[in-house]
Amino acid sequence: MSALAEPNRLQIVELLRRKPLAVGEIVERLGLHQPQVSKHLRVLSEAGLVEVRPVGQLRIYRIRAQALKELDTWLDPYRRTWDERFDQLDDVLRDLKEKDKGKRNGRRK
Template sequence: MEALAALADPTRREIVALLAGGEVAAGELAAHFPVSRPAVSRHLRVLREAGLVRVRAEGQRRLYVLDPRPLSDLDAWLAPYRWLWAQRLDALDTEIARGRRARPTGEDR
């Protein structure tokens, strides 16, 4: 579940989203973000070490591809919890609807 730490960062999640369409070069990815290119390079390294992406050199460019396996693992990790929102969600909502505010922090309505 090292992938979770990698995906905790919003920039990295966006990189993953960009890669969902197919191979993208490092520089092209970097162009999508307000941070410096080395910063993106570092994010790519984290994603690489988490197994979420792979690189392929084409000339002087590095083409990144998404490797779905860690996402699949995450999906598997999530599996045992699925029944919770299949049944319990309504129960919680009902409780809230009755005015039993369990959450102290103001929430949207």
């Protein structure tokens, strides 16, 4: 996930979302220096977010959909949460009171 934290890398991913691209094309479109793009692609590649295929002297990078599916899967439990309308704060407060009572008793002994 830290691979997507870097703004330029996020841009690269969004570029590759449309279609696979060679390094030089990414350089042109983002206006970055070539070595930086190569390094970012390296990070993305090691994170499993993109994959390469050499074509002649070019290297075509494209997105690995599966990696983003994993992110999607990670979100699943939250999807369940964000529809629950009841406020769990009450439960929390009850728990805290229980815990506090325990401490007090312990102290009095």
